[in-house]
Amino acid sequence: RQQKWKSTVSTQAKMPPCDFIPEKYESYPYERMQKIREQNIAPSLRTYYKKPLLLHQGHMQWLFDHEGRRYLDLFAGIVTVSVGHCHPKVTMATQKQLARLWHTTNIYMYPPIHEYAEKLTSLFPDPLKVVYLTNSGSEANDLAMFMARLHTRNFDIICLRGGYHGGSPYTLGLTSLTPYKHGVANGFGCTATMLPDVFRGPWGGSHCRDSPVQTVRKCSCTEGACLAKDQYIEQFKDTLNTSVPKTVAGFIAEPIQGVNGAVQYPRNFLKEAYQLIRERGGLCIADEVQTGFGRTGSHFWGFQTHGVVPDIVTLAKGIGNGFPMAAVVTTKEIANSLAQNLHFNTFGGNPLACVVGAAVLDAIEEDGLQKNSEDVGTYMLLELAKLRDKFEIVGDVRGKGLMIGVEMVTDKDSRHPLPAEEINQIWEDCKDMGVLIGRGGLYSQTFRIKPPMCITKRDVDFAVEIFRTALQRHMERAT
Known part of the structure; x- marks a missing residue:
């Protein structure tokens, strides 16, 4: 089914205008940055692209490198910049709080933590009205596991293959992607x-x-x-009947898998899975680290798209628009289980983080970003679907709102992943033409498109045209 391609690559699409002018880059030369990277930064912290980007400044959906070149950011700092790089409202609120109080720990009362806790929990259905603020998604999921085990007095937790829930020793047991697994003991009690x-x-x-x-x-x-859905539920039942005790601590799942490439489940799968877990005494945990805060468009929280109410919800990434903060939201009853002994977090819920979080919520509401995610995301999905129908190597386009995956294959019949070197070249071409996208999936075969929620349809037209051009270039190289 391989198609023959003539040399029809069109002139590169014109990047949408931006009236923001970045500051002049005045830090170290690129070569010195590379040397510092090699000598002083942990090698496990890998960079994207053959020639890594040296990014200097950001404004809303745009990033600027050290040479002043502009890029459309479709990955948002790994699905983290929710309302836009250096959003004016968030920046202003942060600067104001910086001059007032950075940190004092929550052994004292201070206005921001109370104001933010009320504002955040008001967005959740009953009985999810208690929040424990932390600093990262791994930390939040770690705490959610701990809470589930404490509350139920059970130990085993079910997760889905392909899920990513963190890189800490505790959460690595839940993360089911080989590239993130290290050869040390982990995962005891995780199935x-x-x-x-x-x-x-x-x-x-x-x-x-x-x-x-x-x-x-x-x-x-x-x-x-x-x-x-029925077949996958039977597999879920089989796991419960063969691999864990009669009672379990819980089940954790992302409403849409993030790192695995925006993988979606059949409708009603989560609803039935939740019921099965609760029948065994377990709690249901929704990992909203990537899907939360309006990104899916139709709802503010990803779990709402499945018609379920979890017992525990974990939040991070978009919660702070890039500021390091996270949260666990649960019920009063479950939260009380953690209060039997001391459990403390030095930086969680600090005044600065709470002000940032509140400003992000304000920006989402005032800028209409949930609605924008739905409108622009749907438009982009439909435009990308046209490329899927045209190119044999585009196997699947999926997602909801601005949580999108494009899975690359050798052909649609076999669904074999497109070889890494071919995907890499398409990816590099997109970057060279001014569009930054992420990668995901077990074989890194899926392009992850999860931009700041402020992008426009004009940006989408540009990005889709760039992607089309990169695909055509690939087809020409293959003939």
Whole structure:
């Protein structure tokens, strides 16, 4: 099914205008930065691209390198810059608090933590009204595991293959992607079950997921029924019946898998999985580190798109627009389980973080970013689907709002991942033409598109045209 391509690569699309002028770069030369990187920064902290970018400044959806070149940021600091780089409202609130009080720890009362706790929890349904503020997603998921085990007096936690829930020794047991696994003991009490992936998994069809774009796989399901969901639930039951005790501590899942490439489950899968876990005495944990704060468009929280209410919700990344903060939101009853002994966090909920978090919530509301995520995200998904229909190597386009994955394959029939060297070249071409996108999936075969939620349809037109050009260049190299 490989198509023949003529030399039809169009002139590079024109980047949308931006009236922001970056400051002149005045730090070390690029070569010195490279040397410092090699000598003084941990080698596990890897950089993207053959020639890593040296980024100097950011403004909303734009990034500028040390030479003043502008890039459209479609990865948002790994799904972290939610309202835009250096958003004026967030910046102003931060500067004001910097001059007032940075830190004092929560052994004292101070206004920002109380104001923010009230504002954040007001966005959750009952009974999720208690928050414990932390500093990172790994830390939040670590605490969620601890809470679930304390509250239920059970130990085992179920997770999904392909999930990413952190890199700490505790959460590594939940993270089920080989590239993040180290050869040390981890995962005691954590059991990964089959991922209900309707594109790459054994079951899936053309009506399974909550997305404007479905898979190219066909199915014969009647309206309101989903055979794929039923099969994956049977696998979930099999795990419960064979791999864990009769009672469990909990089940954790991302509403849409992030690091694994925006993988979506069949409709109603989470609803039935939650019911099965609760029947065994466990708590249901929603990892909203990437899906939260309006990114999915139709709802503020990803779990709401599944029609469920978790027992514990973990938040990070977009919560602070890049400021290091995170949170665990739960019920009063579950939170009380942690109060039987001391549990303290030095930096969690510090005055500066709380002011940043509150300003981010204000920006999302005042700028209409949840609605923008829905409108612009749907538009982008449909435009990318046109490329899927045109190019054999674009196997799947999926997602919801501005949580998008584009999975690359050798061909749609086999669904074999496109070789890494070919994906790398497409990725490099996009960067060279001014568009930054992420990578994900077990084989790094999926492009992750999760930009600041302030991007526009004009930005999307530019990005899609750049991606189309990169795909055409790839096809020409292949012939």
